[in-house]
Amino acid sequence: MNRTIKNCCSRLLPSALAVLISLFPPLLLSSCGGEPEAADTLRVGVSLYAQDDTFISSVVQNLERTAQEAEAEAGLKINLSIVDGRSNQTTQLEQVDRFLARGYGVLCVNIVDRTAAAVVIDKAQAAGVPLIFFNRQPVDEDIQRGDQIYYVGVNAQGNGALQGELVLEAWQENQAELDRNGDGVLQYAMLEGEPGHQDALLRTEYSVKTLTDAGVKVEKIASDTANWNRGQASARVSLWIQQGLCDQIEVIFSNNDDMALGAIDALKAAGADFLPLIVGVDATAPALESIAAGELYGTVLNDADGMAQAMVDLSLALWAGEDPADVVELEDEHYVWLPYREVTQENLSEFMTS
Numbered sequence: 001m002n003r004t005i006k007n008c009c010s011r012l013l014p015s016a017l018a019v020l021i022s023l024f025p026p027l028l029l030s031s032c033g034g035e036p037e038a039a040d041t042l043r044v045g046v047s048l049y050a051q052d053d054t055f056i057s058s059v060v061q062n063l064e065r066t067a068q069e070a071e072a073e074a075g076l077k078i079n080l081s082i083v084d085g086r087s088n089q090t091t092q093l094e095q096v097d098r099f100l101a102r103g104y105g106v107l108c109v110n111i112v113d114r115t116a117a118a119v120v121i122d123k124a125q126a127a128g129v130p131l132i133f134f135n136r137q138p139v140d141e142d143i144q145r146g147d148q149i150y151y152v153g154v155n156a157q158g159n160g161a162l163q164g165e166l167v168l169e170a171w172q173e174n175q176a177e178l179d180r181n182g183d184g185v186l187q188y189a190m191l192e193g194e195p196g197h198q199d200a201l202l203r204t205e206y207s208v209k210t211l212t213d214a215g216v217k218v219e220k221i222a223s224d225t226a227n228w229n230r231g232q233a234s235a236r237v238s239l240w241i242q243q244g245l246c247d248q249i250e251v252i253f254s255n256n257d258d259m260a261l262g263a264i265d266a267l268k269a270a271g272a273d274f275l276p277l278i279v280g281v282d283a284t285a286p287a288l289e290s291i292a293a294g295e296l297y298g299t300v301l302n303d304a305d306g307m308a309q310a311m312v313d314l315s316l317a318l319w320a321g322e323d324p325a326d327v328v329e330l331e332d333e334h335y336v337w338l339p340y341r342e343v344t345q346e347n348l349s350e351f352m353t354s
Helices: 016-023 054-074 089-101 114-127 156-173 198-213 230-242 257-269 285-292 304-320
Strands: 002-008 028-030 036-038 041-048 077-084 106-109 131-134 149-153 186-192 218-225 251-254 277-279 335-337
Touching (some): 041 089, 041 304, 054 257, 106 114, 106 304, 114 131, 156 251, 186 198, 186 230, 198 251
Parallel strands (some): 251 277
Antiparallel strands (some): 028 036
16 A cells, blocks of 8 residues: 655744755755656655554654645645555565655554664664654664654553553452452453564563562463554454453453454454453554443553654655654654553543544
């Protein structure tokens, strides 16, 4: 999939237009289709790990909207070219090669395999093109390899801990109801993202660690990988149901909302008259609807809007030769950490859009 959005731009610093004029005199640049392209046009290549991921789809929608809104403010153009890696690292590397060969000004990469980040970095650095990773975090050693390498996302340790806080609050407020067998131990199951993925590992570890650090006794009844996918999660939980495990499970932690909703799908399909307390991460629109319906207990906001805004602002600053620290808050000179918040029925109205 390859969509190009023309005539859209982000907020520029007051001096950015002058910088652009000095850096890019009235020349014509080659466009990706071989047609001449005005020098006041920035082309941003965006490669996704999988566009059918609900959260990533939300990021794309916000990225398109943010760029369109910003163009009206700044009077420049961005050609935003978005391609789908379809969970295939070889495909994504080929997309990166095409972007670089066609002279794109900035690359934004939602890396398929974080161990391949060094290859993407080598390609971008050889071409002198700034690189923004987002949502799927490479190792710090890779991010620190150059001045024009950035990561935009949330802290997986933090939102995992906030999942644990959601459950801890429920346990402290109503242990008698949550502790179905009355043994004083919280029996839980875990739906994990990809094997070895940093976000999956950290969310899994810190969601449970938050409980044990607070003195809550826990027992893991089941755990499986569902690759962030709603259908796979439904299949895993269906198997737990067949094995009789769901009768023992009091809480289901899910590394993202899609898998949490898959768990609910399986339990409802099996005719369960009781849903365990289920928590996710992302605060996607379907997850918010599920919270409103009283099925999903809660989730942790993964700020798709803020992610898109930071990516557009960074792209324009880098292209204009501005200091990125003037437009985004950077940590360790390379990281834009987005805020995260817990979402339950109590504060749901703050996150629901009309």
